[in-house]
Structure formats: structure tokens, C-alpha cells
Amino acid sequence: MKSSSMVAKKVSRVIGLIEGNTPGPTVVAFGGIHGNEPSGVEALQRVIENLQPKSHLFEGRFLALRGNLSALNKNVRYIDEDMNRIWFSSIIEKIRRTPKSELQSNERREIKEVLHLLDDFLTTDSSHPTIFADLHSFSADGGMFAITARKSAHINLFSKLHVPLIFGIEKTLRGTALRYYQDRGCVTFALEGGQHTNQITVKNNTAAMLAMLDEVGCLDTSDLPAFQEHEEYLAQQNKQLPLQVELVYQHMIEPGDDFKMRPNFQNFQAVSKGQWLATDNSGKIEAECDGYLLMPLYQKQGNDGFFIARGNESG
Numbered sequence: 001m002k003s004s005s006m007v008a009k010k011v012s013r014v015i016g017l018i019e020g021n022t023p024g025p026t027v028v029a030f031g032g033i034h035g036n037e038p039s040g041v042e043a044l045q046r047v048i049e050n051l052q053p054k055s056h057l058f059e060g061r062f063l064a065l066r067g068n069l070s071a072l073n074k075n076v077r078y079i080d081e082d083m084n085r086i087w088f089s090s091i092i093e094k095i096r097r098t099p100k101s102e103l104q105s106n107e108r109r110e111i112k113e114v115l116h117l118l119d120d121f122l123t124t125d126s127s128h129p130t131i132f133a134d135l136h137s138f139s140a141d142g143g144m145f146a147i148t149a150r151k152s153a154h155i156n157l158f159s160k161l162h163v164p165l166i167f168g169i170e171k172t173l174r175g176t177a178l179r180y181y182q183d184r185g186c187v188t189f190a191l192e193g194g195q196h197t198n199q200i201t202v203k204n205n206t207a208a209m210l211a212m213l214d215e216v217g218c219l220d221t222s223d224l225p226a227f228q229e230h231e232e233y234l235a236q237q238n239k240q241l242p243l244q245v246e247l248v249y250q251h252m253i254e255p256g257d258d259f260k261m262r263p264n265f266q267n268f269q270a271v272s273k274g275q276w277l278a279t280d281n282s283g284k285i286e287a288e289c290d291g292y293l294l295m296p297l298y299q300k301q302g303n304d305g306f307f308i309a310r311g312n313e314s315g
Contacts, residue, residue, distance in 0.1 A: 013113060015041065015064035016048030024060025025216045028118060029133040029209060031064070033084045033177065035071020036299065037196055040135030043205035050210060060128060060218050063121050065114065070106050077301035080105035084134075085173075087111075087180035122186075129153070131216055132181040134190040135205045139298040141195050142267025143241045144204045148189040149182055158189055159243070161211045162234035164268075166294065166309055168247030173304070192267075192295070207234050241268055242292065245311030249288045253303045257281060261305065265296040271308065278305055 015031065029047075031040030044064040051058060066072060068083045086107065095103065095112050103109045122130060145164040148154040158165055170179055170190075182188040191208050194201030207230035213219050214231075253259045257280040271277065271287045277296070278285040287293075287308060294307040 012069060013066050013117070015044045015066060016052075016062075017064075018048065018051050018055050018058050018062040020058035020060050020218070021056060022059045023128060024058075024218055025129050025131055026060060026122060027062045027131040027133065027213065027216065027218065028121065028181075029062070029064045029135060030067050030177065031135045032069075032072045033067030033134060034077045034082075034136065035068045035073070035079075036075055036077045036301070037135075037137045038072060038075070039137045039193060039196065039198075039201040040191075040205055041066055041072065042202045043135055043193065043209060046202070046206045047209045047213075050206075051213075054219075057220060058218055061121070062213065062218065063117070065117065067114070068107060068110050070110065077299070078107055081107050082301075082303075083107040083110060084177055085175040087175050087177045089180070089183075091175075092180065129216065130186045131212070132178065132186040132188045133209065133212065134176075134178050134188075135209070136190055136192045137194055137196045137201045137205075138192055138267060138295045139196060139302075140261075140265060140267050140296045141198070142269065143238060144191070144193050144201075144208070145241075145268075145294070146189050146191050146208070147178065153187050154189065157187060157215055158212070160215050161208055162231065162238055163191070163208050164238060164241045164311075165244045166247065167244065168309070169250075169294075169307065172247065172250050194267075196299075203233070204237065206230070207237075242311035245292060245309035247294075247307055247309050248291055249308040251278070251285065251305035251307070253280075253297070253305050259285075259297070259305050261296045261298055265293055265306075267294055267296070269293045 031044045070079050095108050100112050145166050147166050147169045148158050150167045178188045178190050191205050193205035210230045259280045261278045271293045273289050275287045291308040291310045296306045
């Protein structure tokens, strides 16, 4: 790993920086943009630890960052506003123009620090792809998945990772960093590795990130035989899950709803139209259609109660 003033100045935010000796892709990965999701940070720490002894074999550059430092310290999703719902061009440009001391929310101050790093790091070199990865977890139990756009560049890359792909969520979740950098030409995906506090979530996100770095061309796994274990692990872990599904329903929570998910639902659980899923102050909330239940909400912060997706293929 090369020394870098970027790492020295931003040690609390930068998890690690790998710079290869030969040109290649530029990869940025976030962990902890939601502060109650520290497994993404731990996964990226493990990725960096795996890469450091072999950094001379790395092609391109890889930067791993912590997202919402203040929220991570308090183990809450956010302090003032959701850091992953305000990445609108108008807001981001206002954050760029405004001195940090004049920004009115913790999350906008955090984003300003992130932009300072990424504006210098992200490349416009069209001969190699720029990848933006955002590592997450969720409050229910159940299987992992990745969120990406239905674009050929995204599908060709991420369909080889043995991780279920969800299409459509990236359009309904407004103001995400994922969408912001997608609109600026990056190949983007979010990894939802599993339940917040389950150690298997760290393993899932670690394996998927290493597999992605291999697939995009940063690594040659013939020189790194231990990485083969990660690919085999992902294939085994997700063999019963659909390969690709499309979002068909999103339940939004509005202020004052008093939303409560019924207990013990899991990610990727099959549900039927009319099945009782949750309650709010208007009564029962039933499934609008058959499909797979995604990310049922079992935490206080957050505006997405659950999603339903449909797909036919299994791994």
C-alpha cells in the first residue's frame, strides 16, 4: 500500500487506499453511510487487510471510506437527516458552495468532507471503469442482495458475483449517493449484506467486494488462491435465492403513521397477496401482490416499511 497524504489527513474517514503499480479501474466503496450499519465498515477493513500484502499485484485504485462518522459513533442511522437521501444535484452543489461551519445539519457537513476526498479521487479516464459501491445491512434476518441499475454494464459485471440483483429500488429511493454517482457515469451498486448485527453480514459484504474487485479486473485470482473461497462461499450462501428480481411494491412510512412490522418476517420470504404484513394507525397493512419480501423494517429510524419484488430464477 502506497503512502498517501489523503490517508494521513483523513485517517478517521479513510479506511484504506490501495494504489496499484499499473493502470486499471477506479473503485470507491462506502461503509456506514447509515450509522447503525457498521458491518460495511468492518467488511471494508477486512478487504483492505486482504489486499495490502498483495498491493503490488493490484491494477487501478481502490479507496474505502467511512460514511457518517457521528452516527457511527452513536450507532444510530443518522443525527439530523438521512445521509443517503440528500444526494440531489441541487443540494450537493449547495453543500459545495457553503462553508462547512454554515451547514445546518451533521449529515451535510459529513458529505462536504466526503466530497473533498472523492472530487480529487474520482477519475474521468474513459479507458477504465469507475465503480461506486455502497455497503449496507438491514434490520430483519434473511438473505443478502445487491441493488443496481438495469444497464448492460452493471448487469454484465454484477451478475457474475453470485449475489441476487434487485432492479427498480435504485429508482424509488430518491437522493441516494448510488444514484448521484450513477448519473455521473459511474458503474454503481449497493450491497445489502444481511442483518445489522449478524457477523455473517460482514463475511457476506467482504466476499462480495473481493469478488467484485476480481471481476472488474483489479485482481488476478490465480495469484491469490485464497480468494477462490469467497466466490465458492457466495455461490453456496445464495444458491436458494433468485438471481434477479424486479421491485413491484414499496411501502412508504409517513410521519405519524405509527408503523409496526409484524414479527419474524425475513428478507426474501415469499408472501402472498392479502397477507397481513404490518399495522399502522389506519389498521392492517396487507401485501398488495405475491412476491419476495425485502427489507421489512424492524428499527425506529427509516421511511421504507418494506418492499416486494418478483423474480423466477434461482441460483
